[in-house]
Amino acid sequence: MKVILSNRLFKGIATLLLFITGSISLLAAIPATYQQQFGLSSSGSILADIFNLKPASVVSLADEEAATVRTNKSHYDAGETAKITGEHFGSNETVTLQVLHTDGTSNTGSGHGPWTVTTDGDGVFLTTWYVDPDDSVNSKFQLTAVSATASASTTFDDPGPSADLDQCRNGRIINPKDCIGDGSGVSDLLGNRPRSQVGCRAPA
Numbered sequence: 001m002k003v004i005l006s007n008r009l010f011k012g013i014a015t016l017l018l019f020i021t022g023s024i025s026l027l028a029a030i031p032a033t034y035q036q037q038f039g040l041s042s043s044g045s046i047l048a049d050i051f052n053l054k055p056a057s058v059v060s061l062a063d064e065e066a067a068t069v070r071t072n073k074s075h076y077d078a079g080e081t082a083k084i085t086g087e088h089f090g091s092n093e094t095v096t097l098q099v100l101h102t103d104g105t106s107n108t109g110s111g112h113g114p115w116t117v118t119t120d121g122d123g124v125f126l127t128t129w130y131v132d133p134d135d136s137v138n139s140k141f142q143l144t145a146v147s148a149t150a151s152a153s154t155t156f157d158d159p160g161p162s163a164d165l166d167q168c169r170n171g172r173i174i175n176p177k178d179c180i181g182d183g184s185g186v187s188d189l190l191g192n193r194p195r196s197q198v199g200c201r202a203p204a
Contacts, residue, residue, distance in 0.1 A: 042188035064088075067123075067142060069097075076158050078133035090124040090149040099129050102140045102155065109135030119147075131158055 065088045072083040089095055098114040100107050110132040117125045129143070138160040144153045 017066050027073050040109050067152045069145040069152040071156050074156050076131045078131055078136045078158055080131045082129045084127045086125045086145050089119045091121050091123050093119050095125055095145050095147040099141050099143050102142045105135060105139050150166050
């Protein structure tokens with residue numbers, strides 16, 4: 001009798017274990033999102049609930065700020081020095097920078113070779129670039145910054161010297177009158193003639 005009861009108990013336990021194992025396998029095959037949606041699992045994983053496992057934390061790349069590089073001005077005159085700031089790169093990593101023309105000008109002039117800087121613990125770096133007069137006037141540039149973990153770029157230019165288009169009133173050739181108004185050419189042209197630049201007076 002004891003042997004029969006032991007056999008029945010063993011079979012009962014074995015059947016129960018097979019049922020539990022099969023149920024776990026079946027539920028584990030169900031996607032975690034559906035497990036949570038239909039109340040099969042509070043954590044989104046039936047196995048995690050059974051064995052009291054904590055789901056792994058996920059770091060979203062969208063939460064990380066993109067690397068940036070910028071200059072302190074968007075327009076420079078030849079001979080100036082551009083101040084460059086980079087942010088959100090990796091900590092204490094090497095960043096390679098380069099400035100190249102974007103307007104078709106050859107990059108054979110001074111200052112177009114790459115150079116490197118090292119970021120600080122916050123992923124920030126500071127550096128400079130000399131706007132060399134040899135090929136900068138009336139030119140456009142792109143600055144790139146590339147490291148092992150990030151990259152960024154920005155643009156700037158050297159528009160060249162601006163023209164002075166102020167217009168003034170004529171007097172006599174030997175005694176021209178001064179500009180009237182602000183010299184902008186609007187009030188100066190109201191009833192007035194531009195000053196001759198070649199030594200002859202404009203016709204009346």
